Amino acid sequence: MIAYLIRRILYAFPVLIGVNLLTFFLFFVVNTPDDMARMQLGMKRVTPEAIEKWKQQQGYDKPLMLNTQAAGMSKISDTVFFEKSVRMFVFDFGYANDGRNIAREIQTRMLPSLAIALPTFVVGLLLYITFALFMTLFRGTALDTLGVALCVFLMSVSGLFYIIGGQFLAGKLWHWVPISGYVGGADSIKFILLPVLIGVVSGIGASGRWYRTIFLEEINKDYVRTARAKGLSELRVLFGHVLKNAMIPILTGVVVVIPLLFMGSLLTESFFGIPGLGSYTIDAINAQDFGVVRAMVFLGSVLYIVGLVLTDISYTLVDPRVRLQ
Amino acid sequence: MMPVVLWTDAMIFLLLATILAGAWHIRKWPHLMLPWQRVATSSMGMVSLLILSLFIMVGLLDSLHYRIALPDKNNGQTVYSAEVVSAFDALASGLKNRTEKTYSAPMAVYLYAKESMETPGGEILRDHPRLRFGGAHLQNIERDWLGDVVQKAVYGALAGLLLGVLLIAAVWILFLRQRGDHLPLPKITDSPRKALLITTLLLATFFGAVANLAASYHVLGTDKVGQDVLYLALKSIRTGLVIGTITTLVTLPFALLLGVAAGYFRGWVDDIIQYIYTVLSSIPSVLLIAAAVLMMQVTIEMHPEWFETSAARADVRLLSLCLILGLTSWTGLCRLLRGETLKLRELEYIQAAQSFGVSSPRIITQHIMPNVMHIVLIAMVMDFSGLVLAEAVLSYVGVGVDPSTMSFGTLINAARLEMGREPIVWWTLAAAFGFMLVLVLAANLFADVVRDAFDPRLSHKN
Amino acid sequence: MNNLLSVQALVTALNSGTAIVDDISFDIAEGETFALLGESGCGKSMTALSLMRLLPDGVHLKQGEVHLANENILTLPERDMRRIRGGRMAMIFQEPGLSLNPVMTVGTQIAEALALHQDMHGAMAEARCAELLEQVGLSDVQRRLRAYPFQLSGGMKQRVMIAMALAGQPKLLIADEPTTALDVTIQAQVLQLLRNTQQQSGMSILLITHDLGVVAQIAHQVAVMYAGQIVEQAPRAQLFAHPAHPYTQKLFAALPHASSAGHALAAISGSVPALGSTGVGCRFAPRCDQAWARCHAEMPGWTILPNKQGVRCHLYDTNEVSTTRQPPGISASQAEQGSSHKGTMSDGVHPQHSSTNYLLQVENLRVHFPIYKGILQRTVGYVKAVDGVSLAIAAGRTLALVGESGCGKTTVGKALLQLVQPTAGSVRFAGNDLVGLGAQQLRVQRAGMQMIFQDPYASLNPKMRVAEILQEGMDVLSIGKNSTERQQRIDELLDQVGLAQTSKWRYPHEFSGGQRQRIAIARALAVNPSLLICDEPTSALDVSVQAQILNLLKTLQQELGLSYLFISHNLAVVEYLAHEVCVMYLGRIVERGTVAEVMRAPRHPYTRALISAVPHIDGSGTLSPCGIETVRLEGEMPSPTNPPQGCYFHPRCPHAMNVCRADYPEATHVSDTRQVHCYLETTEKAKQG
Secondary structure, eight states: OHHHHHHHHHHHHHHHHHHHHHHHIIIIISSOHHHHHHHHHOSTTOOHHHHHHHHHHHTOOSOSSOOSSSOTTHHHHSSHIIIIIGGGGGTOOOBOTTSOBHHHHHHHHHHHHHHHHHHHHHHHHHHHHHHHHHHHHTTTSHHHHHHHHHHHHHHTSOHHHHHHHHIIIIIIISOOSOSSOOOSSTTHHHHHHHHHHHHHHHHHHHHHHHHHHHHHHHHTSHHHHHHHHTTOOHHHIIIIIIHHHHHHHHHHHHGGGTGGGGGOOHHHHHHHTOOSHHHHHHHHHHTTOHHHHHHHHHHHHHHHHHHHHHHHHHHHHHOHHHHHO | OEEEOOHHHHHHHHHHHHHHHHHHHHHHOHHHHHHHHHHHTOHHHHHHHHHHHHHHHHHHHTTOEEEEEOSSOBTTBOOEEEEEEEHHHHHTHHHHHOOOSSOBOTTOSBOSSOEEEEOTTSOEEEEOOBOSSTTTTOSSHHHHHHHHHHHHHHHHHHHHHHHHHHHHHHHHHHHHHHHTOOOSSOOOOSHHHHHHHHHHHHHHHHHHHHHHHHTTSOTTOBOTTOOBHHHHHHHHHHHHHHHHHHHHHHHHHHHHHHHHHHHHHOHHHHHHHHHHHHHHHHSOHHHHHHHHHHHHHHHHHHOGGGOSSHHHHHHHHHHHHHHHHHHHHHHHHHHHHHHHHHHHTTSHHHHHHHHTTOOHHHHIIIIIHHHHHHHHHHHHHHHHHHHHHHHHHHHHHTOSSOTTSOOHHHHHHHHHTTTTSSSOOOHHHHHHHHHHHHHHHHHHHHHHHHHHHHOTTSOOOO | OOEEEEEEEEEEEETTSOEEEEEEEEEEETTOEEEEEOOTTSSHHHHHHHHHTOOOTTEEEEEEEEEETTEETTSSOHHHHHHHBTTTEEEEOSOHHHHSOTTSOHHHHHHHHHHHHTOOOHHHHHHHHHHHHHHTTOSSHHHHHTOOGGGSOHHHHHHHHHHHHHTTOOSEEEEESTTTTSOHHHHHHHHHHHHHHHHHHOOEEEEEESOHHHHHHHOSEEEEEETTEEEEEEEHHHHHHOOOSHHHHHHHHHSOOGGGTTSOOOOOSSOOOOTTOOOSSOTTGGGOTTOOHHHHHSOOOOEEOTTSOEEOOGGGOHHHHHTTOOOOOHHHHHHHHHHHHHGGGGGGOOOOOOGGGEEEEEEEEEEEEEEEETTTTEEEEEEEEEEEEEEEEETTOEEEEEOOTTSSHHHHHHHHTTSSOOSEEEEEETTEEOTTOOHHHHHHHHTTEEEEOSOTTTSSOTTSOHHHHHHHHHHHTTOSSSHHHHHHHHHHHHHHTTOOGGGGGSOGGGSOHHHHHHHHHHHHHTTOOSEEEEESTTTTSOHHHHHHHHHHHHHHHHHHOOEEEEEESOHHHHHHHOSEEEEEETTEEEEEEEHIIIIISOOSHHHHHHHHHSOEEOTTSOEEOOSSOOOOOOSOOOOTTSOOSSSTTGGGOTTOOHHHHHSOOOOEEEETTEEEOOHHHHHHHHHHO
16 A cells, blocks of 8 residues: 555656646747747837847746757756756746745745635535535435525536625625735634635535535445444434445545645635735736746646545545555 | 638537537437437426527527628728628627617616716706617606506517417427327427426517517616627627537547547556646646636737737637637546446457457447447536636636627626626626526536436436 | 234335335244245345335335234334344345445444444444354454455355344344355355354244245245246245246246256246236236236236145136146146157267367466556566366367356456467467467457357447347458348348347347347357357346247257357256366366266365255256265355465365375376366375276
């Protein structure tokens, strides 16, 4: 099992290299640095000198992959690819267009992101599973049908409307909580409340229905019949037997996103003015700050791969077949 | 008039042709018909299909593009307008052309903003001016407005109902002639037909009322530059449909070929394909899409000479968005198909074929592909609603469609900025919300019915 | 005797109204084993689930009364019913592999039942768990308590299921096909365990089964079910001696056995009717060759014969019996039929073939699958699925390859067809070695050898019509000049396997299991093979349908001169169909010889155990002792990854000697046709020599 985990972790490296090459291709080969410079400087007042200057500032004035003029190791290291892509492996992301260090910015912005994403994730998961178990318990009855109908309805509403609607109702009509902004420390709770609530509600439809499907699939298996034949009550069958087995497929989808919680949510953060990584990404996209976007892409993949490894580890916790073989 | 075939138009009609050809093919094979017959026995499925087909009709009309010839000629050559319009625009020209100055509420007769006006007496007065088109025929607003609205709604509803009845009668006559049935009055006993009938009549009545009102009022108000919101919402439908369908069309070949190849050949082929999709799926999809769209934007802006009209440019951007969405989202289906193929290849009918020496390509096309098609179909219908929702989010984030393309995302984006006004400008948002909800809900319900009908794990005894 | 369970007029129906269990009544006495015998889909499992009130969604109890120790359990509130489930009435199921919760230890699962019904907790419960596991014959109990189901073999899991059922000290144990998923030697162990437990505890058993062999070994009373009804009920011995209902008679007659080898089996035409498709008359009438007009028009009532045997058949209606019809004793007609065919028996037994005209010769075939492990996925070992198998089949003959699941017999079949790549050895077919041929050269040889698979539902592509299925092989191997010729050939093939020509435009799902197997046979025949590899072709079919397929295979062999490699675990079928037998254990052949030699006088201890594990029921329905001392095997087959040192069989062998633990025994030639790999033979021969 240990060997299996080590193999999974080692597999992360070729994947990350793949991600790196892909982003490099996207950002530097599809469009040349000259194109980007023209884009940044505006089409009209662009002179060759200005372009050169911009490229130099950004560090894009080097050859892409191979510096034929340099000698020795710098043939490879003194290139855009090395400076911009390879360095990301040590989390050196360089500087944003506004001159700030991207790595430092990411560090400070992770916390607010997490402050929203983590409670949303935990509360959501508990709520969705409870809701799905409830529907499973009443399967085949009107309550179940009603629950499914509610789910389908809720999942047909765009996430944008949850945020706009929630913000409007809570902030404007009821004056409960500030509709946007963020402060650190204990006061943050009143800024967190609404985004978390909205985040949780917007997921009920899709997740509730998905977990219900998992539970229903599990409840039709033979071992459930055995448990009932033992004389266990339906509730004990559900919690004692079905839930444990259903955790395996649930974990597949859930654990992988845990590390990604650090990345925050693009929409929630930009709507609520949370200074997290999500709003950072959106701002970068709007400002066409390629350095930041590239950094976020890389960070996202690293976290995703961490999530994959965590998923494997979590299997060993719930599934004895994985743990003991 | 010069017909213009935009890229997405071509794709849409290609897709339509494929679906029609598919339907023609399926009609001939009872075992292919079987799951569709199950769909047809579901009231929910048929009603949602009816509603979806209304959306599709609007989308198709909006995909017949052309440019109008300008009246004056240049050296004997016809000069065409730079604006590309569609058959839908021509039909809804009333809606399209009756633009006000700025915002106005639904059914309003006054503008939203106050203006300085000169009264006949010469005084300068700040008040809401009358709209140029909305309710312009009314003489005495206080007295006539409500009565006029009710009257127009009722007349329209009655006309709509009549049309609906005629339509149903026409369908019945065609249906009966085809069947060779000579029942004078067919009994409507089965529930899907009854549900369809009722829905058709309700919709006809509703559309009748709306159409009649829309002729004299702005039913859903107007936006910042005075465009009719109903028109904008209707125009957004095409964008949603294009994103929802063409994206899967792009996804399909990748997912199908790679997924089946990985599952069937295993070994190093599987390793490579798995590596590719792990790399692609390890990048959070919004970021990958954002990065790709940013790069695509740069390319498009660097090459203005590629596009004859701004519509063509916006269209290429829409198509690229579909491509990008497709390229980043094929991994899920690919993984599903790989898993299914791994199971199928161990089945005995595949081994029987192998023992005849049937070649691998032939086994894949004859034995594996037909047996995974239900997964592909289910994935296609299930993905549709997700993609429509994704478009709104992406457009909001700024990596969606061209700002000049009307879409639900751009509608919401524009409307959101006005939420802070007092009194609140709610109608644009409400229109986008309503249209999207109906479209996505119908798609979701239809997808559910299709999945239930095609899923082999559910037994279909009854 | 006191009746423990009394079922009266039980009806269980689908929510759509179709009855699955239709008016069933029976009583089970204390300490008695009551068998409910029937083919798949006759409603016997639903009867059991109705008693437990554990019916799946969409099925409900419509009417009837079930008294357990004089308490009507159908009217109990669900709370009280839960006390009975697992308490006074426990149940075990067919698939032990699926019936245990995979993520809970065996101990916890048993303790759950103890806590519920015995109010035992903590250390006391653990001690009782250990006791129960010992009672069901598991060794190393403390370790087993902490084991998860996947760490146990199929037989052990079924023992755990039984232990769990015994935890509530039930008065009635419902066993739903408890041994169907198990191998014969394990089946014998589990049946023995059930018998012993019953003797100790005095509980009653309701045994649900399709297997007459199981009934013969354990039941006291037997009720035969057909299409939702009980058609006959009698004490076991009486039923086996004088089956009264035509269906029961046919069931016995359809069982293959050696004495019927020369002639066709008395198959029942058609198949079990689909749910809800039954008419007003007797449900068996469409398949019954004694049916007359009344049978189709009127449902027969329940008649008690003078010997207390109950039967649902118009033949035994008192007025009918005395006037028009004489109930035929099946034993008489069967004996007659048997004797009339006696003369043809010899046609199956050809004189010995010289080694030169063997159609297929396999030498030292090995199929090893590598096991990868560790960070670098290095090969750390091999699953030796097939480990040096040699065999030969002459033209027109049938060689049976017999063994339990996991012994590698299916892999042999696939390796012969080159569907899996052999690791070593040679496969000479019609003089050409197939091993290592390229795809193109192999294709030339493909037509000669084809396979028929076990699962008729997985062996036909559901998206192809019968004509396309049959044509595929002809297209690839260029048989038939043009499409007209091929269509003609398809018609011919359908005739040959007994299907209507119109069926070629239909899809597989429109056919029953037996019909699908006919299509699969036609597909194989389409390319004119001279050898068919039949991999358990009848094990997924009901007994009555199995007989049809066996008859067809036999006829085809006579008409077309086909050779068969018949892979099976069912000795009765082998005895009926085969000329020679190879017995496989853990990837190797332990004994080979003609059917008469191996079946009548098995020499290898494993063969003896296999044969003595299954009771022989001959055509007249009497249980005949096989004339071989009963050998009950301990334990189960080891993993082919790590076969035991020396003779692979020695850990389970009652005669194991020191030499057996050291080296694998060489072949001892007992006669021209016979080889045994056993040191008992070597020493025997040494004594004689």
